[in-house]
Amino acid sequence: MAASTGIAQPLEQIEIDDCWRQIGVRGDKSCPLLEQHLHCRNCPTYKKIARHLLDRAAPSVYRDEWPGNAGRAGIDPANGEALQTAVLFRLGEEWLALPVGIFHEVAESRRVHSLPHRRNRALLGIANVRGELLVCLSLAELLGIDERKEGEQSTRTKVFRRLVVVGERDKRVAFTVDEIHGLHRYRARDTLAVPDTIGKALSAATVAVLPWQGRAVGCLDPGQLLTMLDRSMA
Numbered sequence: 001m002a003a004s005t006g007i008a009q010p011l012e013q014i015e016i017d018d019c020w021r022q023i024g025v026r027g028d029k030s031c032p033l034l035e036q037h038l039h040c041r042n043c044p045t046y047k048k049i050a051r052h053l054l055d056r057a058a059p060s061v062y063r064d065e066w067p068g069n070a071g072r073a074g075i076d077p078a079n080g081e082a083l084q085t086a087v088l089f090r091l092g093e094e095w096l097a098l099p100v101g102i103f104h105e106v107a108e109s110r111r112v113h114s115l116p117h118r119r120n121r122a123l124l125g126i127a128n129v130r131g132e133l134l135v136c137l138s139l140a141e142l143l144g145i146d147e148r149k150e151g152e153q154s155t156r157t158k159v160f161r162r163l164v165v166v167g168e169r170d171k172r173v174a175f176t177v178d179e180i181h182g183l184h185r186y187r188a189r190d191t192l193a194v195p196d197t198i199g200k201a202l203s204a205a206t207v208a209v210l211p212w213q214g215r216a217v218g219c220l221d222p223g224q225l226l227t228m229l230d231r232s233m234a
Contacts, residue, residue, distance in 0.1 A: 020046060039160070081187050086210075088181040088217060089164065091140045092147040094202070095217040097184065097210060102222045104172055105129065105165040106180055112136045122232045127174055129165060135233055136163075139175040142228050144201040147178060166226070173229050186210055191219060 020040035023031040037043045075082060086097040087106075107129055114125040122141040126133045140147045165174045191208035198206065198218070205224045210217040 017045075017049065081189075083185045083187060085183055085185050086219065088184050088212065089162075089177040090179040090181075091143070091145045091177060094143075094145050095181075095212070095215050097217050097219045098166070098225065099222050100183060102166045102226070103164065104167065107163045107165065109161040109163050109176055112176075120232055127163060129163070129174060132172075134165065134172055134174045136174045136176070137229055137232055139177070139229075142201065142232060143205060144199040167229070168226070171230075173233070175229075184210075184212065186212075192216075194218075 019027075019031065020043075021027050023029070024034065024040040024043075024046075026040075031040075033043055033045075034040075040046045085100045087100050087103055088095060088097050090096070110127055110129075112125045112127045115123065118125075122138045124136045124138055127136040128134075139145075161176055161178055162180045163174050163176050164180075165172055167173050191210050194203060194206050194209055196203075202218065205220050205228060206218040207221045208219040210219050
């Protein structure tokens with residue numbers, strides 16, 4: 001890779017050693033550092049490359065198009081249909097999706113300090129996120145999901161629980177998820193109706209089901225979910 005000159009390089013001039021796709025978790029898993037770091041995302045090499053990409057100069061085409069696209073919904077270039085962007089995550093055996101707009105942060109799991117005299121089992125306590133004390137709730141408890149059931153655990157790559165911060169700008173709460181997939185874009189017509197077989201609490205917060213990688217992902221209503229979270233703190 002070219003020596004650093006202090007000037008950001010355009011994307012097309014950056015050489016990327018995508019070792020995670022060759023010998024890492026997305027490759028043949030032969031990297032000797034995997035035993036130590038468990039996942040490429042924990043490796044210093046991966047973090048160094050990510051930082052280099054973040055520091056790169058934006059392509060001129062992107063800069064030219066950005067003012068006209070700011071604030072617009074995504075569009076499928078193939079047919080002009082609107083695309084929705086959601087964050088996919090797992091609680092127990094249930095995969096769920098929430099619109100990216102209500103997310104503030106996805107952080108590493110951390111200690112939750114219990115509160116005295118709490119009556120609601122969904123209210124776990126408070127957690128310190130970047131110096132801010134946030135109420136931490138059990139989304140699994142609110143939705144009636146048994147987090148102890150992980151039927152795919154024996155075949156799944158080692159994963160790490162994450163603390164998710166959602167809500168409005170002046171009212172944020174946190175909850176822990178068993179796994180984060182990341183962003184996923186889809187069209188409204190790709191979704192299916194909510195089946196009658198899911199639990200009452202989960203059904204009340206789910207507006208659609210999204211087929212994804214052989215799984216049925218429950219698309220949660222952000223307004224309904226935030227109302228449930230708010231009530232659980234009352």
